[in-house]
Amino acid sequence: MIIVLKPNATTNQVEQLNETLKTYNVEIKRWDGVHSTVIGLLGDTHTVDIEQIGANLAVESVKRVQEPYKLANRKFHPDNTVIKVGDATFGDGSLTIIAGPCSVETEAQIVEVAERVKAAGAKMLRGGAFKPRTSPYSFQGLRADGLKLLLKAKEETGLPIITEIMSSSHIDLFEDVDIIQVGARNMQNFELLKELGKTNKPILLKRGLANTIDETLMSAEYIMAEGNLNVILCERGIRTFETSTRNTLDISAIPMFKMLSHLPVVIDPSHAAGIPQLVEPLSMASIGAGADGLMIEVHNCPSKALSDGAQSLDPDTFDGIASRIIKAHDQGFSYRYNV
Amino acid sequence: MIIVLKPNATTNQVEQLNETLKTYNVEIKRWDGVHSTVIGLLGDTHTVDIEQIGANLAVESVKRVQEPYKLANRKFHPDNTVIKVGDATFGDGSLTIIAGPCSVETEAQIVEVAERVKAAGAKMLRGGAFKPRTSPYSFQGLRADGLKLLLKAKEETGLPIITEIMSSSHIDLFEDVDIIQVGARNMQNFELLKELGKTNKPILLKRGLANTIDETLMSAEYIMAEGNLNVILCERGIRTFETSTRNTLDISAIPMFKMLSHLPVVIDPSHAAGIPQLVEPLSMASIGAGADGLMIEVHNCPSKALSDGAQSLDPDTFDGIASRIIKAHDQGFSYRYNV
């Protein structure tokens, strides 16, 4: 951490800063220039509160040299983290497709979709039971009943399941869920992250609509700091000024996450674009950039879906897309991060 | 709601759309042009799921004519909502200043700050007990103990208190809190909003970093739909490309919220800018634009603050700022929304 002092800092202010710095277990170096003074903190600075340092009246600016996350940091964990759930594996170089409807609606619907996506090559079933909807008047999901229907579909097809949690008070209901998803809107629901860190379930953490790469890794760190190291990062589009797509898929998040962290990276092209015709080109782009997995919305009747139908694929279209994506990946079309 | 059909929509698809539309309690009008067909939905369309309509294969585009919120909508509630807590009033044309530290740290600290801000003209005390911090290694607040210290300061000074909630499982702890704050990161934590809607506490709802005006009003609607109509909207800066300020204060949110809704509007210039020198000009701007209140960070020793010290004012500086702002407002410098 590099601290630049104000040219007119008083001895008193600098003294006070020194007191603060001594409370951290780091080595302190000082370099006096003609017009300015620079202080360097060496050692493990991830516990140093950069805002507190910046508040000192003597300080002109502070800058981290080291990333503020540790457990999620590839520097301290060079090998890829591999997460395995049934036949679905994330992080070992394979491509794992997760597919299913936005919302679980009926047993017939979820079982049919599960069978279709399994046949098409998906290794995991997605489906929303608790649904975060912008409007309180929109369908809010079948909630606990939806979880039961998902488990039914798992029983029928053998596909492991992933579904979103919206409150730490629901954790017990997720006991038989294979991967718990934290949605974009809850990426900085820190109380929820802490509770999930105490479970032993793999967590798929979606990047928030306006959260940086660094903040996403800090949210992963929240989960990991409580003991649960099984975190999968998911890019699903960020909010920008562009309105022709629902969000803007930040494809650079794949190489950035891969370089900075050892955690697997999954892309959700359905929510990123909100346009079914973009699912295939964005999926191809994602495997080209080295994604470990894809999460794609498939509904047996998109126009009757109770939520997000507009962006869902029907099973027939998904068949074609999945086969082309899997073939491309099998033939070696995937950037590999040899760190 | 205006629905434009695709030029090549099949009779079958249109039939299916009609079925969907009939499930809503609205009047359906159809207008056949030469090249395209437009359907209008009349009546109360706030329960119509725009995404579901858009998913129909016959639909080219859908557009709301009416806002999707109802209880928060000024059209259905022309008079300003006025919320009164002790001597603090929001929405009646007065200017109410809320002040206090980012985090509650010790009894001495919070009582001293409370006394100082009261003397300076603040009508309400703020202070964080549960703190949402980007890093799990940063100070997380005194939590339940912090709430006790806030109540102590209330007892000493008579100032009503406001503090942030981070989980619905903590609601019981907030029984003696006067206004419960929902932070920007939890603005779309819908499970929390629903639970708060079941209480009778006034809620100060902060706009999320990347949430639109409309989404903020929809989150207010979540609380109101459960029966709690006492919602105060708070603009605290949005995330943009600009990096010289921490966030970008969206000053236009004041007139937009005032025109679209009847709820009071509070501005938080401290978090919006992250720079103490900006608190006064942004406060003056806010009253000029007609804000009902200001929420300002004051710490008795900013450089020793356990969080967000960099943006806090010391009590002496706050004295001057508060007196100038209050004087300007008293002299009539405030835009009035005569709807």
Place this chain on the structure above:
Amino acid sequence: MIIVLKPNATTNQVEQLNETLKTYNVEIKRWDGVHSTVIGLLGDTHTVDIEQIGANLAVESVKRVQEPYKLANRKFHPDNTVIKVGDATFGDGSLTIIAGPCSVETEAQIVEVAERVKAAGAKMLRGGAFKPRTSPYSFQGLRADGLKLLLKAKEETGLPIITEIMSSSHIDLFEDVDIIQVGARNMQNFELLKELGKTNKPILLKRGLANTIDETLMSAEYIMAEGNLNVILCERGIRTFETSTRNTLDISAIPMFKMLSHLPVVIDPSHAAGIPQLVEPLSMASIGAGADGLMIEVHNCPSKALSDGAQSLDPDTFDGIASRIIKAHDQGFSYRYNV
């Protein structure tokens, strides 16, 4: 175009609107609902000024059903536009790599880079002569002399050249340049676009940092409306809140441009990320999504480059990347837009 009237519009205001509408050569349809009135304009509405309509006091909202660009619109020109310059072809399904330094510096430098990138498989040489730099104190390019050095490198290697123009007063200097580039900062320099529309040179139009897909196509339309139909669209990253990459590559721009327009699409992964290690994964992503070309910065000595060295590749690294990208494209890993 769909116009929704205000519920309280006066007869007079509606009359005035009708007068305005009659000045356009379109069919006017009117549909009176119980609470609101909708007017539809049918026919070729691309000359209708949507802002002028919106300014009428009777109008609640206006919405285009049809895109406001015509010559660039795939609806009116279903086949891909193919642009051929020497051995470089854009738009016929091939992958064309453009490579070279940010700035032309010396004859030795540009000739050496040209030879190296040609050997690696590039079909076109890029190099900046006129350089748009944020600071007036940074190197501004060799200007006219730089163009001469580029022509020298073309002579030596046979590679066609592309370089950026910054003012319409320089057009004569670009007579022997093969493709003229319009930089992101000049994407809405409409006077320049009009002048370029009067030449017969292919134009590579870079999307502005904060410009939408639609605005980019409207800028292409400016050039095309003057008679020059040879426009190549280039996505080079947009400005968002994310700071870990210089800009955010909007990979969805590829399918959006391809669906909305018939013009070729080139991606510039060097400027988009500003990080050399991201060039390969972003290039792979781009061909996966179906880009027609890539524009990559290569410098014989990045750390001595007079501009943008930080993001340039050295020729050895480029050799490896180019061979892997070309191989992947040859193997068919490229999304095809069969419109």
Place this chain on the structure above:
Amino acid sequence: MIIVLKPNATTNQVEQLNETLKTYNVEIKRWDGVHSTVIGLLGDTHTVDIEQIGANLAVESVKRVQEPYKLANRKFHPDNTVIKVGDATFGDGSLTIIAGPCSVETEAQIVEVAERVKAAGAKMLRGGAFKPRTSPYSFQGLRADGLKLLLKAKEETGLPIITEIMSSSHIDLFEDVDIIQVGARNMQNFELLKELGKTNKPILLKRGLANTIDETLMSAEYIMAEGNLNVILCERGIRTFETSTRNTLDISAIPMFKMLSHLPVVIDPSHAAGIPQLVEPLSMASIGAGADGLMIEVHNCPSKALSDGAQSLDPDTFDGIASRIIKAHDQGFSYRYNV
């Protein structure tokens, strides 16, 4: 400037960096820590090319301590720059209102508007002759003829005039214009800025839609570096994710520009919001925050305006707004920057 070296930088790379640094006229300080090395550059670093430094393979990160602009920097010019044109003064603490139509249309129109806005208290007339329009099919302005009409209105009313330039080839036409405006889309049209720097006309420089505070000051520096020190900065809204207003007025730009620079600051509430009802509250906010001037669109018949009518005020409405704004400023409701 602070340069942090990579832990694994080779002697060779560091040597090369030292060579580069020696070419700048600055003092070089080096500080060797246990795990990392920091180099500081002291003295006048505004000519140091930060990108070139960052491209060196030895460099982990580079950071400016000093701003990269010099002539526009308040540190080197503590007093406010005051620009006076006729009765209009910018920067001396007065509030100067510029008003007029988006486009000049006819002599009758511009003279009538000029008379009305003068009577209402405006000190300067605005009006577009050369119009930057997104669509080539929209009205492009009367161009040279529009300038003549503006001069006619100046003759009739005595109001000085301001109008936008779109190409350096038009500079001669602007000889009798009092202030030349550079529009948001041309803020980084560096060739134009350089040419304007060679004139002796005051320049009103509009911030680009996606340009930072720092970039805006660098564009001012382009003009000033050529000898023309009469630059007025204008904030007119930036592009964000919010869609309820056309752009987002960055009110914090007022205090930031005022603290960092000595140049006058004008706000354009009409373009910032695109909504006539927001002009008054945003104007009040602007004077509260200490703006030196306001630029407001007024049209004698907004619904018949050939451009941007939707956001224009009619003269009667402007009368009321101007009188209230001027009164508020006269009463002292304006933040003063006592630097």
